[in-house]
Amino acid sequence: MVQPQSSAPSSRALTVGVLGAGTVGTQVIRLLTEQAEEFAARSGALLTVTGVAVRDVEAPRDPAVPRELLTDDATAVATGNDLVIELIGGIEPARTLILAAFKAGASVITGNKALIAAHGPELYAAAAAAGTDFYYEAAVAGAIPVVYALRESMAGDRVTSVLGIVNGTTNYILDEMSTKGLSFERALAAAQELGYAEADPTADVEGLDAAAKAAIIASLAFHTRVGLDDVTVEGIREITSQDIREAHASGCELKLLAIAQRCRPEAGAAEGISVRVHPALVPTDHPLASVHGAFNAVLVEAESAGRLMFYGQGAGGAPTASAVLSDVVAAAAHRVHGGQAPRESTYAALPILGPGAAVTRYQIQLLVDDAPGSLAAMAGVFADHAVSINSVRQSAYVSQEQAVVTIVTHPAPVSRLDAAVEGLGACERVLEVVSIRRVEGE
């Protein structure tokens, strides 16, 4: 499939098939048509959309999608073009269609995070067998080039962690709760009204969409296969206005984070990677704390590069189309000039650690007996479990004898942190463990 280098770069013609004509597909088709000359100048190939597969050919549509291209024969579109853009979403029939496209010698561009998280290795293998390209920049954080950054910009470096706000819906909800004091239900309703959240918001609010992205991020960052089942997930459905107020009182924002973390034995942790999605306290002066509304941001830490942050619109028709089209140009250029998209990189094959091995910090609120020796007793419990304390703050007196104390630990494996919490529960000076929250971001 590698093409000889051409001295007349615009001489090639390539056909494009689009599976799905929703918001993103419509933008992609419109731009490929309106800016055909620019795409030819940039890729070296004249790109022509020859078919758009939709479920209902008769449904009313944006005039940007020419009616004569519409068909309900998705297999014909998948197997009859040089480049196939899959924008149906979900596992089936997307998977079968993409595999058919590779078998027919097409390069495939998709934004289907759920499919990649579930069947990435199979899709990569099909692309390699066909000698064609598999691209999916749009699967993570819309137009923000996170997939590229991890797959190519970090190719000369060692990533140590990735911390991201990769789901705009939940960030919008938490931001409304934080800035306007709304309840979860009212913030969700506002997100639904604006079209940020679906009528059934499960995939977003329960963290599943972010988990698929976390699996993709971790696979790329650590050259290891990571599937959806490897991700520990906790959503935001249980977050209350009270939780947000307490976050503010601690100088933090509460954010839903996708985390991919390299753990090393020398840090007192197990060797391997931890991949997880959960709400966490983020100090207000941390760059992720000021990511508002439906925006996305991804923070990559690497041994040489240090900390890099990428920020932008993580969803929506136009930004997602921008990501899809950059992949289209890359795949088309490979047809003209030779070359290939990066293949699956799994050489590191690091162990994927369970939830207990994740390294994080805890903020623990305790109702304690306010008498001499209480702090020493609590500190002793932490020391017994090899957990260091970062700060202790007395939040409020409940009565003359009782006080609420907020303790923030240094980073430690969750198993040790949980053991310490259990030890606190058994400590006679501790009357109640009021709350436990993870703290992320230094």
Next chain:
Amino acid sequence: MVQPQSSAPSSRALTVGVLGAGTVGTQVIRLLTEQAEEFAARSGALLTVTGVAVRDVEAPRDPAVPRELLTDDATAVATGNDLVIELIGGIEPARTLILAAFKAGASVITGNKALIAAHGPELYAAAAAAGTDFYYEAAVAGAIPVVYALRESMAGDRVTSVLGIVNGTTNYILDEMSTKGLSFERALAAAQELGYAEADPTADVEGLDAAAKAAIIASLAFHTRVGLDDVTVEGIREITSQDIREAHASGCELKLLAIAQRCRPEAGAAEGISVRVHPALVPTDHPLASVHGAFNAVLVEAESAGRLMFYGQGAGGAPTASAVLSDVVAAAAHRVHGGQAPRESTYAALPILGPGAAVTRYQIQLLVDDAPGSLAAMAGVFADHAVSINSVRQSAYVSQEQAVVTIVTHPAPVSRLDAAVEGLGACERVLEVVSIRRVEGE
């Protein structure tokens, strides 16, 4: 030079020559040696450094650079390797050595912004003639993948503007002046002490380093040749503590910005691009305002993607080495799997506009006659020059008859803004034009 696709990706061996063994070169050599297996897994090629060209072979060096590789025969290193990494800097002998490397069939990786801004087209042409790769991620903003983002991630989109803090030295100086109230001279001395600024700080403080980066950014963003001479440059040497205080009083930070802007006639501007470097007021709630210390940040606005921001360490040995090594992996992978780095893209060939055509906003401070009709008279002057006013604020009464008024305009071409200022100077209600500052970032 396109290699056949290999089924045994680690079977190739490639030689690497390094020109220059300063901070960045030392890191590059150390990492290529220490992480040889990872580089082989990622690129498909075993990379071996065969020579390191330095001026003085006998000088004391970091032990990471093996003495037996040192040579003062730079031409032999440039012409005797598959991949050549140029880290000498400056125009000559870097240019001659790179051209010799291409002629000998090498792929070249450099971080030499001055050379690219001055001779980019010649270097691109030499790479194309040789059928090899020319990569320079490290030339702009260190480890932040700005070159890639513009050259490849935006390939499916239309960039409308790029606004960047791309010189860490000047950002450090301005940040010290802003946060600690230091004078320019004291902040410069602090930067020199920390090694952020050179003994001769001219290239940084006069904006020349940022201008070279602006030329590179504009070339990539707008598919148009832009050289150093096309950039309008103003440095920060004249910035005083008083300027910083006035910026704060206006709710702004003062930043040295590199700006590449697409101007369109429909916005009342000329058709073409404006490329410039100058200090500008940036509203404190704008993402660039909170870029502290020696960090870099680049804001890209594109038609589909909307606003993207990239943030990280723009200089230093390790971050720059990270960028160089990602290019090394890409160039090595092309040798193994076929394919090529993007060629020079100049198809748009947009006109480069002079300083008067730049579209910006002005903040103008005027000492005015505080009598009825003054505002109407001033507003009339702006209207005469088709400049809209965004805000008017009375800053201070100087006396019962005189007041200082601060006016911020809407965006307009500099020529019209300057004509309006001239008109104000001639207006009898205006006693003095106290200051004029550009405002960037909405």
